[in-house]
Amino acid sequence: EAQVTQNPRYLITVTGKKLTVTCSQNMNHEYMSWYRQDPGLGLRQIYYSMNVEVTDKGDVPEGYKVSRKEKRNFPLILESPSPNQTSLYFCASSLLLRTANTEAFFGQGTRLTVV
């Protein structure tokens, strides 16, 4: 079954404690991205990656890091989480535009609370 898998689904942490949210897709998609969803703001892109070792900032990258060492995985790293990073996070993957018109497939989401 084609899917994007995120872990964990729920996470409560304290300010400053480094954490990683994992994302894995099994569709051999080149393009992966991270979004945060906040009430009234919709989904905002944090980082994206067009292929292995190719990553770039989205619209709200501050306080986040990513890596893309393998095509299927795209972890989101919060080196020093702060309460304003409390949010619902989604990972998504898709083919690249130049390959085909394409839609994004989303993971189940990770609800992060930073206290």
Added chain:
Amino acid sequence: AQSVSQHNHHVILSEAASLELGCNYSYGGTVNLFWYVQYPGQHLQLLLKYFSGDPLVKGIKGFEAEFIKSKFSFNLRKPSVQWSDTAEYFCAVGRNSGGYQKVTFGTGTKLQVIP
């Protein structure tokens, strides 16, 4: 700034009522258009998409959307809503940016259907 606007933040309808959710975007040039649905506690799922061709697009669960290029709009419609349509709906616009598809989401519309 270029953006995707969803005019209604919260819509309440009775079952069997007709639905129309507005979506306007401000990008010039070729765009891909999407509507995603997010049921309570779940991830985003594709409802329908427009890449080219017939501007009236039919999606899953009886939803349809019409692309009106002159109005930069892609409104979502359903003739008769059901209680199970209660969800949040996101319009998204994809455009070519350096060889990949950059997707921008609207802020979402929460639909509540009353039995």
